[in-house]
Amino acid sequence: MGFKSVLLVTLGSLLSFCSTAKVNKHFFPPNFKIGVANAAAQIEGAWNEDGKGETIWDRFAMSHPDWIFDHSSPQVAADSYHKWREDVEMVKEMGVDHYRLSIAWARIYPDGYKTEEPNARGVAYYKNLLRSLRALGIEPMVTLYHWDLPQKLQDDFGGWLSPKIVDIFADYARTCFELFGDEVNWWITINEPKQICEAGYGSGGYAPGVFSPGVGNYKCAKNVLLAHAKAYHIYDKEFRKKNQGKVAIVIDSNWFEPASAKPEDKEASERSLQFTYGLYGNPVFNGDWPAVVKERVAQRSKQAGLKESRLPALTKEEIKLIKGTYDFLCINHYTSHKVSAWYEPPVTDTSFGADIGVNDWMPKEWPKGGEGWFSVWAPGMRKLLNWLKDTYNNPEIVITENGLSDNTGTLEDDHRINYYRDYLSNCLDAIYIDNVNLTGYTAWSILDDWEWRTGYHSLIGMYKVDFNDPNRARIPKKSAAYFTQIAKNRCLAENPAECIH
Numbered sequence: 315m316g317f318k319s320v321l322l323v324t325l326g327s328l329l330s331f332c333s334t335a336k337v338n339k340h341f342f343p344p345n346f347k348i349g350v351a352n353a354a355a356q357i358e359g360a361w362n363e364d365g366k367g368e369t370i371w372d373r374f375a376m377s378h379p380d381w382i383f384d385h386s387s388p389q390v391a392a393d394s395y396h397k398w399r400e401d402v403e404m405v406k407e408m409g410v411d412h413y414r415l416s417i418a419w420a421r422i423y424p425d426g427y428k429t430e431e432p433n434a435r436g437v438a439y440y441k442n443l444l445r446s447l448r449a450l451g452i453e454p455m456v457t458l459y460h461w462d463l464p465q466k467l468q469d470d471f472g473g474w475l476s477p478k479i480v481d482i483f484a485d486y487a488r489t490c491f492e493l494f495g496d497e498v499n500w501w502i503t504i505n506e507p508k509q510i511c512e513a514g515y516g517s518g519g520y521a522p523g524v525f526s527p528g529v530g531n532y533k534c535a536k537n538v539l540l541a542h543a544k545a546y547h548i549y550d551k552e553f554r555k556k557n558q559g560k561v562a563i564v565i566d567s568n569w570f571e572p573a574s575a576k577p578e579d580k581e582a583s584e585r586s587l588q589f590t591y592g593l594y595g596n597p598v599f600n601g602d603w604p605a606v607v608k609e610r611v612a613q614r615s616k617q618a619g620l621k622e623s624r625l626p627a628l629t630k631e632e633i634k635l636i637k638g639t640y641d642f643l644c645i646n647h648y649t650s651h652k653v654s655a656w657y658e659p660p661v662t663d664t665s666f667g668a669d670i671g672v673n674d675w676m677p678k679e680w681p682k683g684g685e686g687w688f689s690v691w692a693p694g695m696r697k698l699l700n701w702l703k704d705t706y707n708n709p710e711i712v713i714t715e716n717g718l719s720d721n722t723g724t725l726e727d728d729h730r731i732n733y734y735r736d737y738l739s740n741c742l743d744a745i746y747i748d749n750v751n752l753t754g755y756t757a758w759s760i761l762d763d764w765e766w767r768t769g770y771h772s773l774i775g776m777y778k779v780d781f782n783d784p785n786r787a788r789i790p791k792k793s794a795a796y797f798t799q800i801a802k803n804r805c806l807a808e809n810p811a812e813c814i815h
C-alpha cells in the first residue's frame with residue numbers, strides 16, 4: 315500500500331468519523347413498507363366546520379392560549395380539511411407505500427356518543443380521502459384515536475378517567491370499521507397512551523390538563539387498554555373475515571441507555587422501559603402490568619399509608635380480554651436518554667418520574683434536536699428494536715413515527731436528512747444483523763403541523779407550511795426529495811449502484 319492510499323484511507327476514515335456512522339447499504343426487504351404520517355387535529359383545521367364537535371385540544375388551546383408555546387390553536391392548522399387533494403398528491407409524489415392518518419372522532423360523532431346516524435359530512439370527508447389514496451395505490455394506515463377526545467365526554471364523566479369511555483369508544487370503533495373497513499387494511503386503535511394518560515391525566519401538561527399524578531394516569535391506562543381491547547375484539551369477531559385487515563395499538567418510547575455497565579444502571583434502563591413501553595405493551599403482549607411496575611407502585615402506595623395500590627389491579631377477566639390484542643407491534647420513537655440508579659424518591663411524591671425512580675437525562679455528548687428538548691442518538695433506535703424483539707417474543711414490528719423538528723423551518727434541512735439516514739440505517743442493522751422482524755417505517759411528518767403544546771414553534775415536516783399564508787402553501791424542503799429518493803431506491807446508499815441485497 316503506497317503512501318497516497320494510506321493517506322486516503324486515513325482521511326476517509328476521519329471524514330466518516332466526523333460526519334456520521336457508517337450507512338447500511340442493504341436494500342429494504344422486498345415487502346418492507348415505507349410511509350409518512352400525520353394526524354387529524356394537527357393538520358385538518360376546520361375545527362368547527364361541517365358538524366365537527368369540539369375536542370379537548372380545541373378547548374385546551376383556545377381557553378388557555380398561554381398554555382401553548384406560541385399561543386396558537388388547531389383551528390386552521392395546515393387546513394388539510396380543505397386541501398386534502400393536494401396532500402394526497404404530495405404523498406403520491408413521494409412514492410411511498412403508505413400514509414398514516416387519523417380519523418377525528420368528533421367529525422363522526424360530534425359529542426362522542428353513538429347516534430342513530432353518524433355525521434354525514436365527516437364521513438364523506440374520510441371516504442373521499444381514503445378512496446383517493448387507494449386509487450393511487452397508497453395504503454392507508456388509520457388511527458381511530460390520536461388524542462382528540464370529544465370535549466363532551468370529558469365534561470360528562472371525565473373522559474379516560476372513567477370506565478364509561480370503554481364502551482363508548484368501542485361503539486365509535488365499530489362505526490369506523492363498518493364505514494371504512496373496505497378501504498382500510500391497517501387499523502391503529504389508539505396512539506401513544508403514555509401521552510394521553512401521563513401528560514393528559516397525570517402531570518396535566520396535555521389536554522384535558524387534569525393534574526392527578528400517580529392516580530389519574532394509571533386509571534386512564536387501564537381504561538385505554540380496555541377500550542383498545544374491546545375494539546380489537548370487535549374487529550376480530552365482526553370484520554376480520556370480510557376485510558382481512560390488521561389491528562394494533564401504537565405505543566411510544568424513548569430508548570434509555572444505561573449510564574454504565576453496572577447492574578444497577580442496567581436495571582434503571584429496564585425499569586424505565588417497563589414503565590414507559592411496558593405499562594401498555596406488557597398487558598397487550600403478555601397479560602397484566604409489568605411485574606416491576608406492579609411491585610414499585612404497590613410498595614410506594616403502602617409506604618404512603620394507602621390501603622390499595624395507586625395502580626388499579628387488572629382482574630383475570632380483564633387480563634384475558636387485553637392479552638393478545640395485537641396483529642403486530644407499533645413503536646413511535648424519537649429520542650434517547652441516559653439513565654442511572656438513583657436514591658428512592660420520597661413516597662409522598664406520586665409523580666410518574668418518582669414511581670420510576672431513576673436518574674434520567676439528555677447527555678451533553680449527544681447533539682440536541684428539535685428545540686433542545688430532544689437528543690439525537692440513532693443507535694437508540696436499534697437498541698429499542700432489539701429490546702422489543704426480546705421482550706415481546708419476536709413480533710412483527712412497524713415503526714409508526716420517527717422524525718426531527720426544528721424551529722427555523724429552513725428548506726435546507728440537512729439535519730433532518732441526516733436524522734432519517736442514521737435512524738433508517740439503524741433499522742437496517744436491526745433487520746440484517748439482529749434479525750428483528752421490522753416490516754415498516756413511517757416518517758413523522760409529511761408536512762409541518764400543529765405540534766400540540768409547542769404549536770407552530772416545532773416544525774417537523776418534509777414539506778414546509780407557511781402558517782401566515784391564508785392559503786397554507788406547501789413547499790418541499792430538501793428532506794422531501796431525500797425521502798422520495800429512499801422510497802424509490804429502497805436503499806440508503808447515495809449511489810444506487812452500491813445497494814446490496
Ligand SMILES: *[C@@H]1O[C@H](CO)[C@@H](O)[C@H](O)[C@H]1NC(C)=O
Pocket residue numbers: 709710751
Ligand atoms: C415477520 O412477521 C410476519 C408477520 O407475522 C411473518 O409473516 C414473517 O414470517 C415474519 N418474518 C420473520 C423473518 O420472522
